[in-house]
Amino acid sequence: MDNNQLITMTETFRTQLSTLIRLSKALLEQQLTRYGVAITARQFTILVQLDKKPLTIKQLGEVFSIEPPSLIPIIDTLERHELVNRVQDKQDRRKKNVELTDKGAQLIQHMHQHIDQNPIAIAFATMGAAKSRQLNELLAELVHHLQVEHQRQHD
Template identity: 40%
Template sequence: MVTDLPMPPPAPRTDRPSRETPSLTSIGFLLHLAQSRLYAGVMAAIEGSGLHGGQLAILGALADKGPMSQRQLGEVAQIEKSSLVLFLDALEDGGWVKRDANPADRRSHCVRLTAKGAAKFHRLGPPLKAVQDQFLAPLTAAETRQLVDLLQRLAEGVR
């Protein structure tokens, strides 16, 4: 007969963060916690805009890099094809973006911000910057620059 015996508490870890085993101190979990905290702030900042987080990535990519094909946009924003189409449909319906025939390849579409979309996206800048500043408040300016550099290096390593 098996009885439920209380489990002893786990021994505290001293080797933080763990790179060998999944745990509450692993790099992946810590990145998840940080991203979740930032995402909550971003969602609050864009509340009422009609945007979804994935759509925000599309608008940011177009604002930074200019018009591009849907395929390029999916690669830059790291959004898979079927989700990208759904996001673009909603953004186009909302007047944020326009899809035109791509002059370089008639089989594809070129996506661009509309003037209205660019103006609305620009207005989101200050509240999104405030969220970012609040998120980064525990870091010094030098640590923030280092974090950005490290994240860029890690992101580039994926491609």
């Protein structure tokens, strides 16, 4: 690709990504509000990650490319909503893991049970499995490259 193509691709991508993030966030937060939970889309995505396994704040920061000090208020809010707890690590008593509570797990289960109302899921169903899988794989690859470059610039 020449420089003009790179410029066009980069700026088009940024515009589309910005729109995608704004719409995705707004639609998810509308769903959460309808369920009676006053948390942000970012807070919900953290819950989804914790549903896989408990993580430390440092590990969460690595997953989301967020500095740990910026994560602490987010985790505090999730704790106030009784969706997560900080629990001492069984192998290393110096560490505290953040883990889902039963209420947090129920919220995720509710959202999954109503996946047919999720606009992204509806779009994926319309696009088909192959295109949806390809999109997710390409985005994962792009995220990896951006994380590597971000780390390189901070070292």
